[in-house]
Amino acid sequence: APQHLSPALPPGSSLTLLPLTPTPGQSWADTRVIGAKECRPHSQPWQAGLFFLTRPYCGATLISDRWLLTAAHCRKPYLWVRLGEHHLWKWEGPEQLFRATDFFPHPGFNPDLSAQDHNDDIMLIRLPRKAFLGPAVQPLKLSRTCIPPGTQCLISGWGAVSSPKGTALSTHTPYVSCQGSESPLFF
Numbered sequence: 118a119p120q121h122l123s124p125a126l127p128p129g130s131s132l133t134l135l136p137l138t139p140t141p142g143q144s145w146a147d148t149r150v151i152g153a154k155e156c157r158p159h160s161q162p163w164q165a166g167l168f169f170l171t172r173p174y175c176g177a178t179l180i181s182d183r184w185l186l187t188a189a190h191c192r193k194p195y196l197w198v199r200l201g202e203h204h205l206w207k208w209e210g211p212e213q214l215f216r217a218t219d220f221f222p223h224p225g226f227n228p229d230l231s232a233q234d235h236n237d238d239i240m241l242i243r244l245p246r247k248a249f250l251g252p253a254v255q256p257l258k259l260s261r262t263c264i265p266p267g268t269q270c271l272i273s274g275w276g277a278v279s280s281p282k283g284t285a286l287s288t289h290t291p292y293v294s295c296q297g298s299e300s301p302l303f304f
Contacts (some may be wrong), residue, residue: 163255
């Protein structure tokens, strides 16, 4: 039976850690999430937004009060982390802002993005101070085992669900595989 990782998930589903990120050269205005729907505000309290200067750049997952997990291709010298977000362009109260400076990409990651090599495209980010945990900011409870093939999973991130101006947190629930070399999933 699937393990419930969060009370926000519907019965019978699990969460797979897949921050939605535009691929290199793609802007957030072009990002569409097919089959997604807008989340209830703050129902994904582990979701973090990564911003390059002032522009949305990537998504990440809060895994403790000081650590985020994201794609290694998201590394930039001036990266800001926003926690507690729902709608990216509205101040709603629980938002927290951090300047990210400590990056730990997988040692096997190839930083040459033109190589189209997505192997080991994973990275940890250490926040400069602890995040204040509350209803809108909580780390994801990570599973210690791989989910069975065919399990329905929840994917969350910011993207347009209907028009380019829709930048609220959205979810999609595809069925994914988690076997051998197929387990790293890439958008």
